[in-house]
Amino acid sequence: MANQDFMRFSLGVYTREQTQAVLDKILSWNRAGLPSQFAVVIQTGGKLIGYCGFFHQVVDEKNEIEIGYRLHPNYWNQGLITEAAGAVRDHAFRDLKLPRVISLIHPENIASRRVAEKIGMALEKQTIYRGFPTNVFSLSREQWLQEHVA
Template sequence: MIVAETPSLILRYITLDDVDELAKIYADPVVMKYFPSTRTYEETKLQVEWFITWYEKYGFGLWATIHKADNKFIGRCGLIPQIVDGKKELEIGYLLAKEYWNRGLATEAAIASRDYAFEQLGYSRLISLIHRDNIPSQKVALKVGLTYEKDSWISWEMMVRVYAIHK
């Protein structure tokens, strides 16, 4: 199911057919530098199954990001339920294959996710959780309109910067 379309991207539900492409992205240590580790094929498959349950439970989640120019799966972006400092939050998340970095595509995907959350889901606050050393992702958050709020420890035992936006 297509969720959103931008000038360069199609955002749609991830399916099990996407596991191979996502597993390649998750296996890349450069892409996964600011995550606890790379992921195996099986870990990727389990995560995709989890995304599918999010669609059923929440009506949203992380979506396949398809580059229109070459009709290629280039990553995943969308909305992630999170708990930050004991409070329920909704995160805008984005992760693209490194061949698609520095083209404005993460910003485009994040803006589409932001607009979907505000306009379709009625949220009034969104966050992004970004590793404190991940300057490129922090720049994306700023371009999307989020501002730095605080540093916080999250569930995977990592200090992150919390960026937030209010509608």
Template sequence: MIILETERLYLRPYRKEDVHTLFSIFSDAETMVYYPAPFNLEQTQNWIKKNQERYEKDGFGLWGVCLKETDELIGDCGLVKQIVDGRMEVEIGYHIHKKYWSNGFATEAATGCKEYGFNQLGLTKLISIIDPRNIPSIRVAEKNGFTKEKESFIFNKNHCIYAGKVQ
């Protein structure tokens, strides 16, 4: 089942068999530098399970990002409920395998998720929670039309909250 398509990508729900591809992304220290630590296999399995639960509970979550040309899973992107400063917000989150960095895939997937959130789900605001040192993710948020709204202490450290609203 395809959730959404962009020019070069499609996003679909996680499958159990995605674990090894996602583990190759989430276990990489460079990819996960802004997380407390890279994921082990069990954490990756739990990541998939948690998002599958989100699909059932919220109707969305992080989805697998696949190249249309090859059907290869290259990362994830999607919508996740987060509590920021006591308010429920919906975040666009993403991870792309580092061998595909600097090709615009994160921006393309994030833009697709923004359009899905606004047009399909009727949301009026979306955010991205970004470590202030994560310049590539800040660029993705800005290319997606998001602007820095504030800084918040979340996930045990300070993060920039970038936001976009329906125009």
């Protein structure tokens, strides 16, 4: 999280203390049995290269579960986060039985938008989130079931 590209489309890089605070929050969700983040690990060699999983958000005064992701720039554009986010989406609906998931995406973040679209999400609305214009992508359990019941 000290890497500028890893932290693109956020408020900037994090200090070690800020990073620790994020990790503590994620681990507290794990301990409470709530949806949380996963490490993204390259299968060959086991190197940690990013994260992909769930965040708890309040958007337009509504509690939402977001699928969020970041990847080390050396690994961009190889389809890795599409693979990870697709697995997280299936976990959300198949195992956790969530009613819906969203992704909060900066209007200029084309790569993130593509990932959201490739895992079946569609633009639901534009809003102001934490003071910034934000695109809300979403996918409902019903929409997912239509694609996954065969």
